[in-house]
Amino acid sequence: RLRLRLLAGKKGLGNIIFDADLEKSDPIIAGPLNYIHPSPVQIIGPKEKKYLTGLNTEDQKAALQRLFAAEPAAIILSNRLKSLKTLDTLSDKHCVPLLASSLKDAQVLDNLQYYAARFFARKTNLHGVFLEVLGMGVLLTGHSAVGKSELALELIIRGHRLIADDVTEFRRIAPDIVSGSCPPLLREFLEVRGLGILNIPAMFGDSATKRSKYLHLIVHLRRMKLQEIADMERLRGAGRYRNVLGVDIPEITVPVAPGRNLAILVETAVRNHILKLKGYDAAELFIERQQQAIEENST
Structure with missing residues (x-):
């Protein structure tokens, strides 16, 4: 349904997204790129991609390292966006699946939150x-x-x-x-x-x-x-x-x-x-x- 294809991080396909032991009062499973309150699934849409490409090489690498330091279960590139070389490398290194979707970021988020709501209901x-x-x-x-x-x-x-x-x-x-x-x-x-x-x-x-x-x-x-x-x-x-x-x-x-x-x-x-x-x-x-x-x- 999400029209996903794998770009990198194949070894992390067994990562758990929905965890029954997670605090059920606030089951936020997915969201846009967020360093302060990271979600298990980080979504990179046009705005997030624009932010990352606007950084110089060192700042971009530091920003992505902060992303992986939060240990996300998966990262999804929406809107048919192309990946970044550093993002591919870090995904393989940290065993975090990097997935691409042809859907818009809002559609990807709605689908993931729908399944999360059913899981924690x-x-x-x-x-x-x-x-x-x-x-x-x-x-x-x-x-x-x-x-x-x-x-x-x-x-x-x-x-x-x-x-x-x-x-x-x-x-x-x-x-x-x-x-x-x-x-x-x-x-x-x-x-x-x-x-x-x-x-x-x-x-x-x-x-x-x-x-x-x-x-x-x-x-x-x-x-x-x-x-x-x-x-x-x-x-x-x-x-x-x-x-x-x-x-x-x-x-x-x-x-x-x-x-x-x-x-x-x-x-x-x-x-x-x-x-x-x-x-x-x-x-x-x-x-x-x-x-x-x-x-x-x-x-």
Whole structure:
């Protein structure tokens, strides 16, 4: 993605950039050439290159020696910039990979900071099946044997995509964004009772799975008796919020009972959630119409 090619310092390709023992409160991984607060990855863009080439030979060598004295994990030349002979020599000497990228320095920095944020993000594992339904990340939860995998299989057949079965790894990659992905061991597999382990891409094609997705909605499946279903809130449904890594995620409880088409209910729940994100709430509109009708009849 960074379109990198190696210029010098091949022996340092094993250098560690992301370290789990690093102070997580300030995980600044990459930045422009900085002698005061050096980053593990030092980026040399047009401004930094102009500064270095403007120095005389001795001052340039001293400046670069200060750079390597900070022991960077790697140095990246952006914007298709050509390297300096002294920079190549010092990279080989100190075993620091010198890499070149055709991307602009801002793009290189954005990509590196994005991966750093994911690496240092708060994490948790949640039990359930995570899917992409109508472009939204939907986590199906519920007690064991309630029918999560069977429902997921039906949704996949209807054109939606599997992300993770059984366990999903969630990370908070921004103050209000939680991203979910599948552990490598379980990736692409779905367990359905009676059928065993299914390879979803082998059965339905590569488009039937997806590596990761932001979590938008939780659908909780719960077995209910007919009387319990009848006693549920009629206007707004059984909706609430569930806190996941400090982010409130909407959660809807869908009753599981004979004769209910859960796939259609989940799709409808997602469509309704999309409408709410756009500012449309059917329950609020119905209440307003009802109130208006009462006022008109009372006059």
